[in-house]
Amino acid sequence: xxxxxxxxxxxxxxxxxxxxxxxxxxxxxxxxxxxxxxxxxxxxxxxxxxxxxxxxxxxxxxxxxxxxxxxxxxxxxxxxxxxxxxxxxxxxxxxxxxxxxxxxxxxxxxxxxxxxxxxxxxxxxxxxxxxxxxxxxxxxxxxxxxxxxxxxxxxxxxxxxxxxxxxxxxxxxxxxxxxxxxxxxxxxxxxxxxxxxxxxxxxxxxxxxxxxxxxxxxxxxxxxxxxxxxxxx
Numbered sequence: 001x002x003x004x005x006x007x008x009x010x011x012x013x014x015x016x017x018x019x020x021x022x023x024x025x026x027x028x029x030x031x032x033x034x035x036x037x038x039x040x041x042x043x044x045x046x047x048x049x050x051x052x053x054x055x056x057x058x059x060x061x062x063x064x065x066x067x068x069x070x071x072x073x074x075x076x077x078x079x080x081x082x083x084x085x086x087x088x089x090x091x092x093x094x095x096x097x098x099x100x101x102x103x104x105x106x107x108x109x110x111x112x113x114x115x116x117x118x119x120x121x122x123x124x125x126x127x128x129x130x131x132x133x134x135x136x137x138x139x140x141x142x143x144x145x146x147x148x149x150x151x152x153x154x155x156x157x158x159x160x161x162x163x164x165x166x167x168x169x170x171x172x173x174x175x176x177x178x179x180x181x182x183x184x185x186x187x188x189x190x191x192x193x194x195x196x197x198x199x200x201x202x203x204x205x206x207x208x209x210x211x212x213x214x215x216x217x218x219x220x221x222x223x224x225x226x227x228x229x230x231x232x233x
Contacts, residue, residue, distance in 0.1 A: 026073055027065035027119075028233040031192060034058030035225030039085035041200070045215040050089035053104070055221035057083040063117050063129075063229075077117040077131050082140075083109045083198065085221050095156060098149065105144040107163065107219065109137040111198070113176040125184040135198060137172040139163075167206050174200040174218075182229065192227035 039055030061079025068074075086106045094101040115133020122128055142163035148156050161167070180194025200218040207214045 026068060026075070026233075027063070027231065029063040029065075029190070029229045029231055031061045031063070031079075031227045031229040032058075033061070033192065033194075033225045033227030035196070035223045037196075037221060037223030039087055039219065039221040041087055041217060041219040043215055043217045045091070045217075047092045047094075048089050048215075049092075050087060053086040053088050055083070055085040055223055057081055057111075057221075057223060058225075059111075061113070061227075063119075065117070065119060071121055073119040075117050075119075076114070077133070078114045079112070081111045081113060081135075083107075083111050083137070083221060085109075085219060087219070094148070095152070099152075099156070100149045101156075102147045103144045105142065105163070107142040107168075107204070108140040109172070110140055111135045111137045111176075113198075115176055115178075119182070122181075127182040129178070129180050129182055129192065129194065131176070131178040133176050135174055135176040137174070137200070139168055139170045139172070139204075142168065169202065169204055169206060172200050172202045172204060172219075174198060174202070174220075178225075180225075188231045190229035190231065192229050194225050194227065196223050196225050197221070198223075 035058070036054065036056040038052040040050060040052045059079055059081030061077060063075060063077045065073040065075035084106070086104065088104050091101040093099060113133060113135040115131040118130045120128045144161045144163060146161055147158045151157050175198070177197045178194045180192055183191040185191055197220070199220040202218065203216040204219060205217045
């Protein structure tokens, strides 16, 4: 409940910050988007190997263009997005030699990206849109399907483990990048396909027994998104 309240407060703060800027804005775009791609991660545990799985998400965002440098418009972008990612890994010699743990895990996050946005015209109807910044993420829900080469009750047994505050860190942050195009549809509407990369920088896992050692695990997602924008200004 606390993380949802905090997310709402941050969103309200962004709106309160954005409203006074509209008077001086060169442009204001409102976007709804969704897409899918691949998710993976990094770890400093040398015994873990992983492979990519599905990543999907969607959300809404605002682009404020505040200054022009020749043909280029620059501004700020902010939004709220939901990220759903699945990951697969095998941890060799998990609790003792010959004991391997394999996991298929699902993570759901509410992300708030904030970035610098750049718009460069290519033709009268097409513009290149680039964003670079960061995000704050709040863990929403998830689970991990675990299997073991040797089952040792009660802790090392095949089954589903719910991800929650006991085993997962609730807040994360990272880098946020997008590269795409705005294609004018007329009447203020724009089709906005883009490639989005979100790279987590913080540890997501609480190390608890019977986990041997302490390791840092991070997540990233590369997704193709398609948005519909409306040009307010």
